[in-house]
Amino acid sequence: MQINKNIAISDSGFIFNPSTGDSFSTNQVGMEIIRLLKDNKSKEEVISGVVSKFNVDEATVEKDLSDFTLMLNNFQLVIGHE
Amino acid sequence: MSKLSYERPFIQKLNTGSMNKFGTKTEFSPVSQLDGVPVKKLTDEYGSPLFVISERQIRKNSQNANRAFKTRYPKIQFAWSYKTNYIDAVCNIFHQEGSWAEVVSVFEYKKALRNGVSGNNIIFNGPDKSVEDLELAVDNNSLIHIDHFDELYSLVELLSGGKKKARVAIRVNMDTGIYPMWDRFGFNYENGQAWNAINKIMAHPELELVGLHCHIGTYMLSTSAYATAAYKLCDLAKHIKLSYNLVVQYLDLGGGFASSNTLKGSYLQGADIIPTVDDYAEAITSTVLNAGFKQDELPTIILESGRALIDDAAWLIGSVLATKRLSDGRRATVVDFGVNLLFNAFWYDYKISPAQDFTHHTEDMALYGPLCMNIDCIRESVNLPLLNKGDQLVVHKVGAYNMTQWLQFIQMRPNVVLIDMEGNVHLVREKESIDTIIQQERMPEYLKKK
Numbered sequence: 001m002q003i004n005k006n007i008a009i010s011d012s013g014f015i016f017n018p019s020t021g022d023s024f025s026t027n028q029v030g031m032e033i034i035r036l037l038k039d040n041k042s043k044e045e046v047i048s049g050v051v052s053k054f055n056v057d058e059a060t061v062e063k064d065l066s067d068f069t070l071m072l073n074n075f076q077l078v079i080g081h082e
Numbered sequence: 083m084s085k086l087s088y089e090r091p092f093i094q095k096l097n098t099g100s101m102n103k104f105g106t107k108t109e110f111s112p113v114s115q116l117d118g119v120p121v122k123k124l125t126d127e128y129g130s131p132l133f134v135i136s137e138r139q140i141r142k143n144s145q146n147a148n149r150a151f152k153t154r155y156p157k158i159q160f161a162w163s164y165k166t167n168y169i170d171a172v173c174n175i176f177h178q179e180g181s182w183a184e185v186v187s188v189f190e191y192k193k194a195l196r197n198g199v200s201g202n203n204i205i206f207n208g209p210d211k212s213v214e215d216l217e218l219a220v221d222n223n224s225l226i227h228i229d230h231f232d233e234l235y236s237l238v239e240l241l242s243g244g245k246k247k248a249r250v251a252i253r254v255n256m257d258t259g260i261y262p263m264w265d266r267f268g269f270n271y272e273n274g275q276a277w278n279a280i281n282k283i284m285a286h287p288e289l290e291l292v293g294l295h296c297h298i299g300t301y302m303l304s305t306s307a308y309a310t311a312a313y314k315l316c317d318l319a320k321h322i323k324l325s326y327n328l329v330v331q332y333l334d335l336g337g338g339f340a341s342s343n344t345l346k347g348s349y350l351q352g353a354d355i356i357p358t359v360d361d362y363a364e365a366i367t368s369t370v371l372n373a374g375f376k377q378d379e380l381p382t383i384i385l386e387s388g389r390a391l392i393d394d395a396a397w398l399i400g401s402v403l404a405t406k407r408l409s410d411g412r413r414a415t416v417v418d419f420g421v422n423l424l425f426n427a428f429w430y431d432y433k434i435s436p437a438q439d440f441t442h443h444t445e446d447m448a449l450y451g452p453l454c455m456n457i458d459c460i461r462e463s464v465n466l467p468l469l470n471k472g473d474q475l476v477v478h479k480v481g482a483y484n485m486t487q488w489l490q491f492i493q494m495r496p497n498v499v500l501i502d503m504e505g506n507v508h509l510v511r512e513k514e515s516i517d518t519i520i521q522q523e524r525m526p527e528y529l530k531k532k
Contacts, residue, residue: 015093023096027443027468030091056088067407068091074411075095 001069001078003037017077024075029054033068037078090468092443110444110466113435113476116397117501121437121474124499124507130401130474131419133485133498135510137175139395141503144179147391150360155367157382161205163337164190166388166482167396171500171510173197176391184386188215195222205334205384207253207295209233209267216240220248227251227295227334229268234282241288251293251334252279256314258298258307267297271314280318284326291328293384294318297336301345301389305357305365311335312366316373319381334384335366341393343430343479359390389482396481398423399437402473403452413447415469420451420458423495424480425487427460434460437474440467453492490514 008016013031015024026034032053036046043065050061072078114121117136125132144160151158161184162176168190173183174197183194186208194204201222209229211219216237219226228234228250237248253268254276269276283289294315298307312335319330339362344352370383400419408414421427434449444465451458460477469475488495498511 024093025096026093027089027091027441028086029089030093033091050088053086054088055085060088060090064090068093070407071093071411075093 001037001043002040003034003072003078004076007077009034009038015077017075020076022075024077029064030068033065034072089441089443090470092445092468094443094445110436110440112437112439113478114437114439116399116476118505119501119507121399121476125399125401125474127507128497128499128509129513130399131423131496132399133396133423133480133496133511134399135169135172135396135481135498135500137500137502140172140175140392141179143391143395144176144181147359147363147385147387148180150358150363151367151383151385154363155371155383157380159332159382159384161203161334161384161386162391163386163388164193165486166337167392167485168193169485169498169511170197171508172392182384186210188212188218191215191218191224202249205295205386207297207386211236213240216248220246223249225249225251225293227253227293228279228283229253231279231282234279237289238286241286244288247288247290249290249292250283251291251295251332252276252283253295253297254315254318256296256298256311258310258314260299260302260304260307262299264297264299268295271318276318277321280322284322284328291322291330293332293334293381294330295334295336295384297386298338300338301340302338303340303355303357305361308335308362309365309369312369313373316370316375320374323379329379330381332382332384333370334386337386337388337390339387339390341389341479341482343393343426343432346429346431348431359387392481394479394481396479396485398477398480398484400475400477402469402471402475404471405447405469408448413445414450415447415466416450416452417460417475418452419477420453420460420493422451422453422458422489422491422493424451424460424477424484425489426480426483431461431464432480433478434464434466435476435478436467436469437476443468455492485511490519494518 006018013026032050033046036049047058047061051058116134117138161182162173164185182203183199184205185191185194191206201224204224206219206224207227211233213236226248254271255265255268256271257263269279283291296311298311315333322328322330340356342353342356398419400417402415403418404416406414444467446463446465449461449464451460494514497513500508500510
């Protein structure tokens, strides 16, 4: 799964999709996940990346990541969603 | 290096053009203490969900209502509406504040007697009074508010040939310009039924007509309806004086004053649209004062307000059981309290606050109760922080009708505690268990497991 190449992301969590004109806001963990996805990290690498930076266990991140990527897909921000 | 604190990832589409031009305060400021007692401490000791009642707020509401009426009119009596909340501790606070008891069943009547209310200070309303119930009320010299002719005839039959007398009033229904008109209770004013009932009572010396009663509706947003009701009761009272030279001792205006909860579908918050208790008092007392009674014949005004005196004096604490995503992408949060405990969630959009701190991120969500029933929805859409399993929530203004209309359905009813004036916590109703239910059941012999 990859973030659409033309998506613009600011440091404050503001996201803009120029192909649809939609804009979004995300939180710090959401930004970290999007950053990792932009770097073409696998699902496992995203989970370990979040766990290494935030005070959280793997199971929680896995559950939350599943929900978050579903929303990214709903908002047409990703390609190749499983 | 220490790790950053985690908050579940969240993304929200930004919309423009749909702003409410009436900016309202956000609802999600954390409420971590109730009357100075930490929410966490309450649930650690008494579990979740948990009803929490504030003695301080009850007394404040009661004293404010008394002030509003007594500064405007010389003869005021409040009667606590048992059906609104008949937990004994709650009733006794109102009785300590000087309220009589207003009951609508023999169950409530006996509860009032148990609470030490003198029989002559109990108002017995409602359409369901058996002959035995009426006899009990007569023996205790209670005020019997007759609801229909069948009850009137039962009372006449009960007292015929004996020496006992009953102190009675009639409930009068009337057009006060509001919808719906509660004409299923009592005798109608406009079509002459009420006057007919009065004539029948006056024809029976064993019935002592002492008052007139009405109760025009619930969650009334119009004070002018109370002025109309008071005017029509005054009209009847003056006709009684004219026709029978009898001074009616009291006019009971019932209850129905709105609380500051927000009705479903209301554009504005409840607190922004409801009249104050002073507004109701002004409408009622000025109408009676201007009705033309002689000073020494002014009737006592009785008020049976329930909702407005107790709703904001109780909270429900609950916990998040799960968060999930609905098929259309909406967030759903499942909590451990449902319509089984918050019956009034069917017509109120209850204010709900988190009980712990969160970041500034929030999301719209549907809030569902724990029942395995599709109807179990507390809020179809509410904006709250990013909740997780185990987080606690506080539902505000749940004091009226929930602790009487709650259902033992799928789940048991939880503990109810009272925070007293000094901040001490008292268990006033113990949570139910399976024993509460099965002790009422009986197993036919042939169905018992051998």
